[in-house]
Amino acid sequence: MNNLPKYMKWCFWGILFLFVACSKNSGDIVPKNASLSFIESTVPLEELSTDGGTISIEVESSYTTWNIKAGDAKEGQKFITQITPANAGSAYEENTQTSVSIIYGSNLTSTQNRQQVIISSVTDNLSDTIVIIQAAKPVVKQNVTIDPSITYQTVSGFGGANAIWGTDYLSSSEMDLAFGTGDNDLGLSILRVRLSSDKNDWAGLVNSIKGANAHHVKVLATPWSPPAVWKSNNSVDGGGSLLETHYADFVNYINEFIQYMSSQGATVDVVSIQNEPDWKAPYEGCEYTTSEMFNFVKNYAGGIKGAKVLAAESLNFNQAYTDDILNDPVAADNLDIIGGHLYGAGLEPYPLAVQKGKEIWMTEHLLNLDSGNNPDNWTGNTGVKTIWDESMKMVREIQTAMMDNWNAYIWWYIRRYYSFLGDGERGTTRGQILKRGYAMSQFAKFVRPGYVRIQARLENTSSGLIITAYKGDNKIVVAIVNPTNVDVPGVNLINSTVVSSAVAYTTSEFVNRKMENLTPDNTNVTVDITANSVTTIVIE
Structure with missing residues (x-):
């Protein structure tokens, strides 16, 4: 440095001075007294409207940029839907004010909503929090x-079906859970069983019926098909009809079933003529036209002894299957109960049946998220909300049936992953009460057979x-x-x-x-x- 010419020394010191000066000015942009807060006078002290709306709040800041967001609900539910602007402020300015718009939704609950609003500095360890309060919806009683003096139908019960095919029937403990009336039981009061077209199957069903009898549960036996030799297609499967020349034979067959069960100490309370006579099923089934059903009931069903008679168990409770029967005094006298299913339609009043003094039973329906056709719709990971939303459809259906003056509601299988007790499939535990079982028990356990609906x-x-x-x-x-x-x-x-x-x-x-x-x-x-x-x- 000492060897440099004088003019170069002055240049060096000049450059160094400029560098230091610039460095000092650059350092001045770092906020010295950064601050951030809501302006308290703009924060609403009154409860916000239950109807929803928009409010404005002021934020004051110095030498900082910031973000704002809606925080957790301290009480009730979150109700703030939008805040604008989402960020603002300045790293160079002091005492800047920003108007923030907060949009909030309506409160449909009877609980007050309290939700946080939080501002946070982007560059500094600064934040502020307020709580916005929204009024609860006024409680209107x-x-x-x-009125017990205004009465409607007498309830026969609520129930479900045993295993229809195969022999994996409800166990003794499962029957206790399904039909018991204790604190942990479901209280079902009707058991539906299959009246098999093969007499060799009858013995295996005895204990199920006796178990139901022991719980004072009504037993409904439904045939899916008469024996093949009496049918037009010579098969129990694929539809076909019962030949009229064998109508009397089938009445005797039904009577033989009732008598056999009785001889084994098992009581069958109700027998059906046919399951879904209006459905040509690829599996076991039998078809009847409305006129064929009328003929069978009027001219043959009177020969059925030892149990009440039910018809017609149409796929979608087609009243045409029983209108003519009810309007004919002889036919109507041979029929005790009108039954039907609810696949696709059929949930409506049946004033003719009520007028003729006949009970109305819903004898089969199921909801399973269509998992029979699409197995992925119901797996071990299917959420409780999804299951409950569909269960509410069942609950509404039961309630509507009762309001339509029906006497009984019978679900499909009692034990199935989509039913009342688990079967060990799709995440269920065999014999464990499922969500849908608890829903059904809200009726079955408390509205007992013989109770009368009132206004x-x-x-x-x-x-x-x-x-x-x-x-x-x-x-x-x-x-x-x-x-x-x-x-x-x-x-x-x-x-x-x-x-x-x-x-x-x-x-x-x-x-x-x-x-x-x-x-x-x-x-x-x-x-x-x-x-x-x-x-x-x-x-x-």
């Missing part, structure tokens, strides 16, 4: 007047609740189905007499027949109904 009048139908009520054994039983996604608090059951006790049982996606002791108020009982649920209240 849903008054339901129960339950809901004053405010806007809630979407579906309600039926029953009386029996000195109790009032109210079944409330909530098919909506909204809780309905404050459902007030108004009874005709003073209530001494009331217990509610609820099954939903989240709980299985959860019990709650209610507090009666003279003749009133108030219960909160959760979304997408079925609740049964037993009043004494």
Whole structure:
């Protein structure tokens, strides 16, 4: 340096001075007093509207950029749907204010919503949090007047089918669980069995029927086909019809089945003429036209002895199969129960059957996410919500059937992965009560055979609740189905007499027949109904 010319020394020191000066100015852009906060005077202190809307809040910041987001719900549900802008601020400016727009949705629940809003600095360890409060939906009491003096049908029961093909029938412990009325049982009261076209199968069914008898459960025996030699196609499979020349033979065959079971100490309460006479099945089946069914019932069914007679178990409860029978005094006298299935259609009142004093039984339906055709629809990983959503279809169907004055509802298999008890397939444990079993028990366990449906009048139908009520054994039983996604608090059951006790049982996606002791108020009982649920209240 000392050897350099003087002018070069001055150049060197000049450059060094400029470099230091620039470095110092560059350092000045780092915020010295960064700050970030909501302006408290702009934060709403009042509860926001239940209807949803938009609010504006001011954010003040110095020498920092920031992000803003909606945080967790501290109470109730999240309700903030959008915040704009999502980020703002400046690393170079002091005391900048930014107006933030917050859009929020409606609150359809009776619970207050409290949700955080959080601002965070991008460059500094700064943040601020506020809580926005939204009002709860006002509770409007849903008054339901129960009138035991107005009566409808007598309930025969709720049930399901034994194994129809093969011999893997319900075990003794499974029957106890299905038909028992204890705290952990389902309370089913009807068992459907197959009246086989092969007499060699009869002996294997004896213990199942005797087991049902021991639980005071009605037994319905349904033939899928008469013996092949009496049919037009000489086969039990692939449709074909029963030749008229063998109508009497088939009546004798049915009687022989009833008598055989009786000789073994097994009682058959009801026999059907034919399963799904309007369906040409590739498996075991038999076809009848409406006129053929009329002929059989009028001229031959009167010979069936020892059990009640049911017809016609149409695929979709086609009333044409029994209209002519009911309108003919002789034919109608030979028929005790109108039965049908609900595949595709058929869930509707049958005033002619009620007028003629006949019971109406739904004798078969199943829902399984169409997994019979598409196995991947139901696997061991199928979620509870998916299963429950379909189970609610069954629950609504049962409730509608009762409101249509039907006397019984019989599901397909009692033990199947999509039914009431697990069979060990698709993630189920054999013999374990499934979600759908708990749903069915909301009716079967509490609405017992012989109970009578009574009037339950809901004053405010806007809630979407579906309600039926029953009386029996000195109790009032109210079944409330909530098919909506909204809780309905404050459902007030108004009874005709003073209530001494009331217990509610609820099954939903989240709980299985959860019990709650209610507090009666003279003749009133108030219960909160959760979304997408079925609740049964037993009043004494």
